[in-house]
Amino acid sequence: MNKIIEISDLHKVYRTGYEDLLVLHNINVSVTKNCSLTITGHSGSGKSTLLNLISGLDFPTKGRIAVNGQRVDSMNEAELTQYRSLYIGLIFQFHYLLNDFTALENVMLPHYMSGQKRKSAEERAFMLLKEVGLEERIDHYPLQLSGGERQRVAVARALINDPDLILADEPTGNLDEKNSKMVEDILFALIENHRKTMLLVTHDRNLAERGSRQMRLEHGELFEL
Numbered sequence: 540m541n542k543i544i545e546i547s548d549l550h551k552v553y554r555t556g557y558e559d560l561l562v563l564h565n566i567n568v569s570v571t572k573n574c575s576l577t578i579t580g581h582s583g584s585g586k587s588t589l590l591n592l593i594s595g596l597d598f599p600t601k602g603r604i605a606v607n608g609q610r611v612d613s614m615n616e617a618e619l620t621q622y623r624s625l626y627i628g629l630i631f632q633f634h635y636l637l638n639d640f641t642a643l644e645n646v647m648l649p650h651y652m653s654g655q656k657r658k659s660a661e662e663r664a665f666m667l668l669k670e671v672g673l674e675e676r677i678d679h680y681p682l683q684l685s686g687g688e689r690q691r692v693a694v695a696r697a698l699i700n701d702p703d704l705i706l707a708d709e710p711t712g713n714l715d716e717k718n719s720k721m722v723e724d725i726l727f728a729l730i731e732n733h734r735k736t737m738l739l740v741t742h743d744r745n746l747a748e749r750g751s752r753q754m755r756l757e758h759g760e761l762f763e764l
């Protein structure tokens with residue numbers, strides 16, 4: 540199957556207090572394998588909401604989301620846990636590394652937790668840390684790394700379980716220009732080398748322009764750019 544994400548008739552309404560907030564309105568989009576789709580939109584336009592729905596961290600009010608032919612919107616908790624651990628790699632603005640674990644341990648942990656042997660988890664984590672240029676920092680704890688280095692560890696970790704789909708939410712939002720550029724370069728190179736599909740949301744138009752396909756989220760709707 541050539542389509543990795545298929546979203547149809549997707550609506551998301553947040554109900555708070557007295558009013559309903561319609562954040563996503565009739566989203567229809569298919570994403571083909573090996574595509575790097577970037578989505579821009581103003582703050583509050585629903586970018587993170589869309590990623591949260593695709594990663595099954597939140598549920599649609601209406602509509603269908605399928606990833607690799609599996610309906611994410613109707614998975615139970617156990618299925619979602621497995622889906623998130625094996626099929627998607629998440630990268631956020633904040634790295635969410637565990638401070639008590641080294642860079643190597645942070646990267647290998649999801650692999651080890653998914654039932655792989657410690658040795659193979661370690662080897663794969665080392666290989667990925669090398670790819671992001673951190674082979675000399677594997678024993679550093681997050682607090683002993685720079686902001687850019689931490690985000691590179693987070694990128695390596697997102698790939699550890701060889702997921703089909705990488706979902707990135709403003710992955711360089713916390714970095715200065717030089718580090719942003721470095722993390723961007725590494726992220727796009729990794730996606731290409733490992734033949735991954737990526738959906739990345741950002742405010743940053745320069746970053747968005749690197750996507751092989753670009754869309755914009757406005758007034759709850761998605762437009763092709």
Ligand SMILES: Nc1ncnc2c1ncn2[C@@H]1O[C@H](COP(=O)(O)OP(=O)(O)OP(=O)(O)O)[C@@H](O)[C@H]1O
Nearest residue numbers: 553555560562580581582583584585586587588589
């Ligand atoms: N759990 C929630 N309950 C109610 N409203 C929410 C919830 N989460 C988000 N919202 C609202 O939905 C809208 C979209 O939020 P979202 O976080 O998706 O925006 P975003 O495009 O990612 O913004 P940013 O660029 O600032 O990260 C916002 O107006 C927000 O206030």
Ligand SMILES: [Mg+2]
Nearest residue numbers: 586587588708
């Ligand atoms: Mg957001």
